[in-house]
Amino acid sequence: MSVTKSRTPRNTLSSELIVRTALDLMEAKGTDAFSLRGLAAELGVGPMALYTYFRNKDDLYDAVRDHLMALVPPVPADVDWKDQVRAVCRGLRALMLQHPCLAQLLGSRPLSGHETARVAEGLLGVLRSAGFDAEAAARTHTTLFTYVLGATSWEIQMAAERRDPEAWRRLRTTMESLSAKEFPTVVDLAPELARTTGGDEQFDYGLDLLLAGLELRRPS
Amino acid sequence: MSVTKSRTPRNTLSSELIVRTALDLMEAKGTDAFSLRGLAAELGVGPMALYTYFRNKDDLYDAVRDHLMALVPPVPADVDWKDQVRAVCRGLRALMLQHPCLAQLLGSRPLSGHETARVAEGLLGVLRSAGFDAEAAARTHTTLFTYVLGATSWEIQMAAERRDPEAWRRLRTTMESLSAKEFPTVVDLAPELARTTGGDEQFDYGLDLLLAGLELRRPS
DNA sequence: ACCTGAACACCGTTCAAGT
DNA sequence: ACCTGAACACCGTTCAAGT
Numbered sequence A, B: 001m002s003v004t005k006s007r008t009p010r011n012t013l014s015s016e017l018i019v020r021t022a023l024d025l026m027e028a029k030g031t032d033a034f035s036l037r038g039l040a041a042e043l044g045v046g047p048m049a050l051y052t053y054f055r056n057k058d059d060l061y062d063a064v065r066d067h068l069m070a071l072v073p074p075v076p077a078d079v080d081w082k083d084q085v086r087a088v089c090r091g092l093r094a095l096m097l098q099h100p101c102l103a104q105l106l107g108s109r110p111l112s113g114h115e116t117a118r119v120a121e122g123l124l125g126v127l128r129s130a131g132f133d134a135e136a137a138a139r140t141h142t143t144l145f146t147y148v149l150g151a152t153s154w155e156i157q158m159a160a161e162r163r164d165p166e167a168w169r170r171l172r173t174t175m176e177s178l179s180a181k182e183f184p185t186v187v188d189l190a191p192e193l194a195r196t197t198g199g200d201e202q203f204d205y206g207l208d209l210l211l212a213g214l215e216l217r218r219p220s
Numbered sequence C, D: 001a002c003c004t005g006a007a008c009a010c011c012g013t014t015c016a017a018g019t
Helices: A015-029 A036-043 A047-052 A057-069 A081-098 A101-108 A114-129 A134-163 A165-176 A184-188 A190-195 A200-217 B015-029 B036-043 B047-052 B057-069 B081-098 B101-108 B114-129 B134-163 B165-176 B184-188 B190-195 B200-217
Strands: none
Touching: A015 A036, A015 A057, A015 A101, A036 A047, A057 A101, A057 A114, A081 A101, A081 A114, A081 A134, A081 A200, A101 A134, A101 B134, A114 A134, A114 B184, A134 A165, A134 A200, A134 B101, A134 B134, A134 B190, A134 B200, A184 A190, A184 B114, A190 B134, A200 B134, A200 B200, B015 B036, B015 B057, B015 B101, B036 B047, B057 B101, B057 B114, B081 B101, B081 B114, B081 B134, B081 B200, B101 B134, B114 B134, B134 B165, B134 B200, B184 B190
C-alpha cells in the first residue's frame, strides 16, 4: 500500500478498464457514493481523462449497465414457456441482488445497448413462441420487466435500510407508534408485512400471479 | 419581480411552508435539480434555517412524500373487491403521474408516516375482507405496491426521456442500429415496444394479470 | 487521440455564534 | 428556539493547453 498513488502512464486506459473499475467502486462503496472524481483517482488519472472515453456520467452508467446485462443467463431450452419466463425473471433478479447498482442503473436510464437487447430478445422470443401476438408480447414484456425492477429495487432498498441500525431503529419506532384504533389492519399484520418485504418466496408470489393471469389469456 | 430577494422575517417559517415550497420547486425544476440551498433561497433564508425543522435532506423527503400520500383517494365502498384494489392502485399511479417526484420519493426511502399508513390500511383491509389470510394479504400488498411503483416509475422515466430531444434521438439511433439478424424479435416488435412503455392501457394490462391470478387463489 | 490543470458553479452538512 | 455566516469537503463539467 503506497501512500502516494503513482500516476498511471499514458495509453493504459480503456473503456473496459474504466467500466470494470467503476463497477468495483460502486460495489465497494455504494452506488450513491460513486463519483467520476473518485473513479479517476482510483485509476490514477485526472478527472478529465475519463471524458475521452465517455461523453458524461450517464454515458458511463449506460456502459456499466450493459456490462452487467451480459451476465443475465440465456433462456433455457426444453422447458415449459412459463419456466422459461421464470428463468429470465429470476436470472435478472439474482443479478440485481448480486450487483445492487444494477437496480439503480436500470431504473434511472432508458434501455439501450447490445446486451440489454439480448435479454429483451430472449424474453420476447419466448412469449411469441408461446402464442402471444405482437402487442400482447410487448405488453407482457413491459409488465414483467417493470415488476422485476420494482420488486427487486424495493427489496434491495429495504435490505440496505435494515443494515443501517439508526434508520432501522427509527422505522421500528414509527411503526410501533401507529395507533391500533386508526390502523387496525396494519398493526395486526405488522409481522407479516415485515417478513414479506423481500426474499425468493415474495418475488415468486407476484411472478406466479402474473404467470397465472397470462396462462388464462394465452391463445391456444 | 424584485431583483433583490427580501429577507424573510423571523418566525414565519414552518414545517408545512417548507414542505409545500419544496414540493413546488421539485415540480417546477425537476426532482433531481432540487437542493436544500435552492429551497432556502426560495424561502429567503439561509440554508441552515431548514435544519431547525428537519434533521437532514432525507427527513425532508419523507415529509414531502407523506404530504403527497394524503392525496391518495380513500377506498370506494359498494364495489367489488377487485374494483377496490383497482381504485387504490390507479389512484396511486395517477398521483405519481401528477407529481413525478413522488415516484422517486417512494422508491428511494422506506415507507413511513401517517398518510402512508392510511393508504396501506385501506388496501390491506380490502384484501382481508376479500378473504385472504394475513400472509397472503401482506404478500399481495407488497406485490401490488411494487408493481405500481415499478410500472409507473418506468413510465415517468421514459416520458421524461422522450421530452429531451437529444436523448430521444440517441435512443432511436441505437434502436435502429440493432441487427435484424441478431435480434429479430426486438426489431420486429419495435413499434409495439415503443407504444407499450406507458399509458393507462399498459398499466391496466399488468394490473389485470395480477388480479386474475389473485382471483384464482382467493379462498371462497 | 489522449490527457492535464485550473476554474466555474454548484452541493449537504458541521460548527460556533448571535437573537 | 430560531436563525446566521463562514467553512469543510466534496461534486460534474467546460475550457484552453500540452504531448
